[in-house]
Amino acid sequence: MTAVESETPAAAPEGTGAQRRFGGFALQEYALVIVVVLLFVVGAILKPDSFPTWDNVRNMLTQASVVGVLAMGMTFVIATSGIDLSVGSVLAAAGMFGGILVDPEGSTLVFVLGAVGFATLLGTVNAISISYGRVVPFIATLAMFSIARGIALLLNDKLPVSLLDLNGGSFGDPAVFSLLWFGTGRILGIPISVFVFLGITAGAWLLLNRTRYGRFVVAVGGNRQAAKIAGVPVRRTIFTVYVLMGVLVGIAAVLLCARLGSASPVSGNLYELDAIGAVVIGGTSLAGGRASIVGTFLGVLTFALIFSLMTQLDLSTEVQQVVKGAIVLGAVLLQRPEARL
Amino acid sequence: MEAATATTTLDVRGLRKEFPGVTALQGVDFDVRAGEVHCLLGPNGAGKSTLIKCVSGVVEPTDGEIFLGGEPLPVGDPAASLDRGVATIYQELDLVDELTVAQSVFLAHEPRRGPFLDLDRMAEETTALLERLGHAGIAPRAKIHSLRPAAQQVVSIARALSRDLRLLIMDEPSAILDDGEVETLFEVVRRLTADGVAVVYISHRLDEIRRIGDRVTVLSDGRTAATGLPASTPTDKLVELMVGRAVERLYPERPSGHEDVVLEVRGLRRLPEVRSASLELRAGEVVGLGGLVGSGRTELLRLIYGLDLPDEGEVYVDGERLPQGRPDRAIAAGLGFAPEDRKSQGLLLDWSLVKNVSLADLGRFQRGLLNVRAERSAAAEHLRSLKTVPDDPDRRVGDLSGGNQQKVVLARWLLRHCRVLLLDEPTRGVDVATKAELYRVITGLAKEGLAVLVVSSELEELAGICSRILVMRDGELVFEVEGSKASERELLRHAVAPRDSEDFVEEVR
Numbered sequence: 001m002t003a004v005e006s007e008t009p010a011a012a013p014e015g016t017g018a019q020r021r022f023g024g025f026a027l028q029e030y031a032l033v034i035v036v037v038l039l040f041v042v043g044a045i046l047k048p049d050s051f052p053t054w055d056n057v058r059n060m061l062t063q064a065s066v067v068g069v070l071a072m073g074m075t076f077v078i079a080t081s082g083i084d085l086s087v088g089s090v091l092a093a094a095g096m097f098g099g100i101l102v103d104p105e106g107s108t109l110v111f112v113l114g115a116v117g118f119a120t121l122l123g124t125v126n127a128i129s130i131s132y133g134r135v136v137p138f139i140a141t142l143a144m145f146s147i148a149r150g151i152a153l154l155l156n157d158k159l160p161v162s163l164l165d166l167n168g169g170s171f172g173d174p175a176v177f178s179l180l181w182f183g184t185g186r187i188l189g190i191p192i193s194v195f196v197f198l199g200i201t202a203g204a205w206l207l208l209n210r211t212r213y214g215r216f217v218v219a220v221g222g223n224r225q226a227a228k229i230a231g232v233p234v235r236r237t238i239f240t241v242y243v244l245m246g247v248l249v250g251i252a253a254v255l256l257c258a259r260l261g262s263a264s265p266v267s268g269n270l271y272e273l274d275a276i277g278a279v280v281i282g283g284t285s286l287a288g289g290r291a292s293i294v295g296t297f298l299g300v301l302t303f304a305l306i307f308s309l310m311t312q313l314d315l316s317t318e319v320q321q322v323v324k325g326a327i328v329l330g331a332v333l334l335q336r337p338e339a340r341l
Numbered sequence: 342m343e344a345a346t347a348t349t350t351l352d353v354r355g356l357r358k359e360f361p362g363v364t365a366l367q368g369v370d371f372d373v374r375a376g377e378v379h380c381l382l383g384p385n386g387a388g389k390s391t392l393i394k395c396v397s398g399v400v401e402p403t404d405g406e407i408f409l410g411g412e413p414l415p416v417g418d419p420a421a422s423l424d425r426g427v428a429t430i431y432q433e434l435d436l437v438d439e440l441t442v443a444q445s446v447f448l449a450h451e452p453r454r455g456p457f458l459d460l461d462r463m464a465e466e467t468t469a470l471l472e473r474l475g476h477a478g479i480a481p482r483a484k485i486h487s488l489r490p491a492a493q494q495v496v497s498i499a500r501a502l503s504r505d506l507r508l509l510i511m512d513e514p515s516a517i518l519d520d521g522e523v524e525t526l527f528e529v530v531r532r533l534t535a536d537g538v539a540v541v542y543i544s545h546r547l548d549e550i551r552r553i554g555d556r557v558t559v560l561s562d563g564r565t566a567a568t569g570l571p572a573s574t575p576t577d578k579l580v581e582l583m584v585g586r587a588v589e590r591l592y593p594e595r596p597s598g599h600e601d602v603v604l605e606v607r608g609l610r611r612l613p614e615v616r617s618a619s620l621e622l623r624a625g626e627v628v629g630l631g632g633l634v635g636s637g638r639t640e641l642l643r644l645i646y647g648l649d650l651p652d653e654g655e656v657y658v659d660g661e662r663l664p665q666g667r668p669d670r671a672i673a674a675g676l677g678f679a680p681e682d683r684k685s686q687g688l689l690l691d692w693s694l695v696k697n698v699s700l701a702d703l704g705r706f707q708r709g710l711l712n713v714r715a716e717r718s719a720a721a722e723h724l725r726s727l728k729t730v731p732d733d734p735d736r737r738v739g740d741l742s743g744g745n746q747q748k749v750v751l752a753r754w755l756l757r758h759c760r761v762l763l764l765d766e767p768t769r770g771v772d773v774a775t776k777a778e779l780y781r782v783i784t785g786l787a788k789e790g791l792a793v794l795v796v797s798s799e800l801e802e803l804a805g806i807c808s809r810i811l812v813m814r815d816g817e818l819v820f821e822v823e824g825s826k827a828s829e830r831e832l833l834r835h836a837v838a839p840r841d842s843e844d845f846v847e848e849v850r
Contacts, residue, residue: 210710212703219700222689229648229680229687230700230753231672289691 028283032298039305047312056308058191062183064304065197066256068297070275071282072204073248075296076241078279079208081221081288082137084242086126086144087249087275088268092152094119094253095263099161108167108179115257116250122148123246131239145272152265160264163257183258193255200248205293217241221288270321277328278303286335303327349411350375350539351396351508356405358391358563365391366402367563373508373539378530380550380572381543383560384583384772389543392560393510396541397429398422410507428501432513432770436485436493443467443481446500470499474529489635491522498529509533510541515549516770519633519798520833527553545772546799547576559583580773591777592805595824596787598626603675603792604761606645609654614640616816618654622761622792627784629803629824630796632813632836638796639681641813642763645794646678647671658761672701677754679747681765681796687750690739694729695720697738697749702757723752727782744768744775751782762786762793768802780806800832812836 043051050056070087077084098115122144129140167178174180185192208214216237219227228234252271257263280286281302282295306327310320351373358366366388373379383389394400396407401417408414415421436445443463444451452459452466467481476495485493494514501509511530515523530540530553542554550557554572558565559582566582604622609615614637622628630638643649645656650666657663658674668678680686688697698720699706706716721734727748731741738749747767754762767783768776784806787793797803803810804827812820812835820835 206710210713212707212711215696215700215703215711219689219692222691223685225680225686226689227700228668229646229678231669232700233669289689 029292029295029298032282032295032302036298036301036305039302039309043305043309043312046309050312051309054189056312058189058194060304060308061194061197062191062259063308064300065191065193066252066259067271067274067278067303068197068300069200069248069252069255070271071278071296071300072200072293073245074275074279075204075282075284075291075293076208076217077137077245078276078284078286079217079221079288079291080238080241081286082130082238082241083276083286084126084137084141084245085272086122086141086148087245087252088271089145089148089152090119090122090246090249091253091256091268091271092263092265093122093148093155094250095257095267096152096155096161096265098253099163099257099263100155102163102166104162105165108177108182111163111166111179111257112254115253115263116247119250119253120243120246123243123249126246127239127242130242131235149265156265158265160262162262164261179254179258180261181258182254183256183260193259196251196255200251201293201297208291208293213237213240218289218291221285221291223289270324273324273328274303277324277331280328280331280335286332348374348376350409351541352408352411353392353396354406354408356392356395356407357403358388358395358400359403365563366395366405368405369560369563369565371558371565371568373541375507375539376534376537377555378534378540378542378553380554380557381541381560382547382550382557382579382583383566384774387560387583387772388563389560390512391563393429393512393541393543396422396508397427397510423504426505426507427510428504428506428508429510429512430494430497430501430514432516436497438484438486440485441482442471442479442485442488442496442499445485445496446470446481446503448500450504466503467499470502471495473502473532474499475532476529489522490517491525491634494518494526495529498533502533506533506538508539508541510543512543513545513770514542515544515546517634519635519836520800521633521837523549545770545776547579547773548801550579583773591773591780592802593781593784595806596625596627596784596808598623598787598792598808599790603659604645604794605657605660607655607657609641609644609656610652611640611644611649612652612816614816615644615651618644618813618816618818620811620818622794624760624790624792625787626808627787627793627795627806627824629807629810630794630813631798631800631803631810631832634798636813636836637816638813639765640816642678642765642794642796645671646676646763648678672757672759675758675760676763677701677757677759677761678763679750679754679765679767681769683743683746683750684739688738688746690737692738693735694724694738694741694749695734698723698734698752698756701753719756720752723755724749726755727752728778742775744771744779747771747779748782751786755786760791762791763796764793765796766798767795768797768799776802800829800836803827804829804832 074084094115097118098111101114102111126141126144129135130137163179167175174185182192187195208217216232219232220234220237224234256267278299279296282292282299284291284295307320310323349372353369353371356366356369369388369392381389391400395402395416398417398419398421406413407416409425409427414425446467447463452462464481468477471477471479474495479492479495485496514526518526534540550572557570557572557574557579558568559579560566561583601624602621603624606618606620609618618641632638644651647663647666647668647670655662658676661674663674664670684690695717699716703711706712717734724734725732729745729748729752738746768779771779783793783795795803795807804824807824810822810824810827810832811818812832814836
């Protein structure tokens with residue numbers, strides 16, 4: 001008996017290419033690879049002297065690594081059909097907390113533990129209010145967006161904290177394991193922060209695709225009732241996703257502070273949009289139930305290339321903001337067929 | 342081409358529909374006269390849904406003609422079909438829970454006075470429509486969610502009537518109704534046909550055809566296997582036309598059950614649906630749970646499984662008490678649950694068969710990381726043992742027919758080595774041939790030692806496969822009978838209120 005009765009025929013012509021898979025790789029992911037290559041070629045043609053250089057690529061990747069780490073966590077959050085609007089603010093608060101915790105020439109480790117610990121704490125507050133308090137993620141994290149920014153500004157009276165001298169760091173030639181080393185140091189010519197980003201990407205891929213936990217995350221987003229009936233611990237899964245997001249925000253905060261040599265209470269502005277945008281461009285469904293780490297990775301690269309290109313073409317940050325929002329809106333519009341009720 | 346006689350409301354000629362990779366309809370002929378109920382039969386996948394979607398304009402046919410009242414119907418245009426008086430009542434009711442009855446009836450064509458809604462007229466006309474359907478008892482201001490499914494269906498029909506109705510297509514309207522409510526629905530249909538409305542009636546319950554139908558058309562593999570048969574055509578003949586061969590036996594041998602009690606339910610209560618329920622389930626038996634829709638059967642299963650918290654009462658598996666409200670612990674103790682609504686509660690439609698099967702038992706494939714190869718082969722083995730079609734474990738579950746989706750849910754619990762299966766309406770929306778197959782699977786599992794509790798609104802099927810049958814009424818278990826001694830009529834008598842039960846049964850027969 002062929003299974004064509006109710007859904008198939010009507011749904012098949014409507015279904016978007018994003019769902020079709022070839023050899024385990026979604027069509028959307030192939031499309032993104034092409035987009036990334038095209039953007040690079042366009043950049044190389046428009047700015048042949050400055051764009052296709054190793055320096056520029058390295059710069060792009062270093063900058064992308066902060067948002068990239070956030071986007072990995074955001075993939076898990078969105079896969080549960082949640083959202084986290086607070087990541088930019090929490091990132092600033094985490095950096096500031098680590099900054100005031102550590103002496104000017106103190107230990108990198110203290111800073112890292114402080115920043116990651118504080119971000120995890122704020123992530124846990126999100127987790128509790130969403131999974132046990134049953135506040136919708138949009139509202140819970142919007143509230144945290146405000147709370148965390150306020151904390152960031154309060155911690156050092158709206159002033160940034162210098163972190164240049166942790167463990168003997170100095171620009172140009174930072175000592176190994178100084179904070180600056182994480183931001184500007186290199187191994188084999190590749191920045192440490194890029195290694196961190198790639199490592200977290202690989203870890204996220206394994207967690208999502210090769211563990212029971214990852215399966216639970218997507219199941220919860222795909223059909224909460226069905227997941228519960230199959231024995232998936234729905235609340236615990238949702239809880240851990242926001243805690244995990246907190247941990248990754250802390251790591252992103254360390255990478256950002258390490259690159260700048262300071263923690264600023266106004267940093268991380270609009271990073272939530274960058275992270276959400278990269279995830280959505282990558283094909284993870286905002287309605288939950290479908291997630292792709294490879295897609296998110298390519299989404300991060302796409303964003304990085306677009307903004308590097310716009311910067312080199314001397315387009316103002318205001319123009320870039322408009323473009324960024326438009327891209328995210330466009331990506332969500334393309335997802336519509338899945339999101340339909 | 343010239344249309345058929347004047348009394349022909351719908352005339353479909355040589356209808357073909359090709360989807361990428363599959364031909365759903367390969368030349369279907371079909372006509373419906375004014376004032377008749379024309380039943381449309383066919384196994385899942387035969388093309389019934391595609392056919393009615395072509396008529397209602399949701400799907401555009403590849404080839405062929407559709408005439409409505411002698412005029413060619415513009416194809417692929419739902420608004421055109423609607424304007425010409427074609428209305429469809431789908432199995433899943435498309436009403437909005439929070440709207441009132443009157444708002445639902447006039448949704449998207451509200452009567453207006455100037456720019457404002459004419460609420461009085463809306464209420465009046467709604468009352469008139471409901472009266473015409475013999476359901477003046479439904480209040481126009483009642484919220485949809487406060488109505489039972491049967492009443493919601495009447496509202497859907499009233500909505501169809503609120504426009505000029507010539508052809509009403511009903512896609513398995515009885516699937517969500519119990520036997521008593523089905524009769525009420527038939528009364529409504531009779532009123533419509535008396536007014537000259539043509540009705541296309543799709544159902545998997547063959548007995549309904551004789552009760553409501555005038556003529557029958559059988560579809561098989563996208564072709565008309567037979568059209569315009571009288572409704573009195575013997576059931577065997579219809580089944581044979583549907584499956585292209587004779588079905589040897591609908592019901593397999595009934596399992597007898599062992600001594601040892603696996604599941605014990607003591608005094609479960611959750612008001613208002615479940616007032617008090619105690620039962621025992623022995624290994625190797627299939628116990629039926631009959632009753633009217635709304636008698637608390639589904640709610641009882643949910644309580645046993647821990648999806649809802651009981652007001653009081655306990656559940657024991659092998660003498661161990663289950664913690665309340667913990668489906669994961671119930672699963673660990675050996676329970677499995679196949680919910681009534683496979684699509685919204687049982688399955689992740691976008692996921693592959695493999696992932697749906699393994700979801701409840703991923704732990705056994707995880708040694709650090711998931712062994713996806715072992716997962717795939719274990720899931721495939723159970724899918725194969727249940728003869729799931731298609732035989733491709735990487736297919737999307739949403740693409741499967743209802744019967745095969747049910748098998749995916751069963752495969753999940755087989756993989757998990759579950760020992761107590763709770764099945765809620767396992768054969769709903771499934772054709773006769775697949776039903777027979779599911780009956781064999783269910784009784785087969787019991788013979789392997791599983792204890793099975795089956796909720797069904799089809800009392801005949803309970804009488805056909807169960808070792809024992811319990812009847813639930815108003816939240817209480819009121820009757821128990823051995824399966825071999827059960828009759829549909831007796832079960833129905835206990836399922837309805839005792840006072841007027843005799844009259845009621847007479848009315849139904």
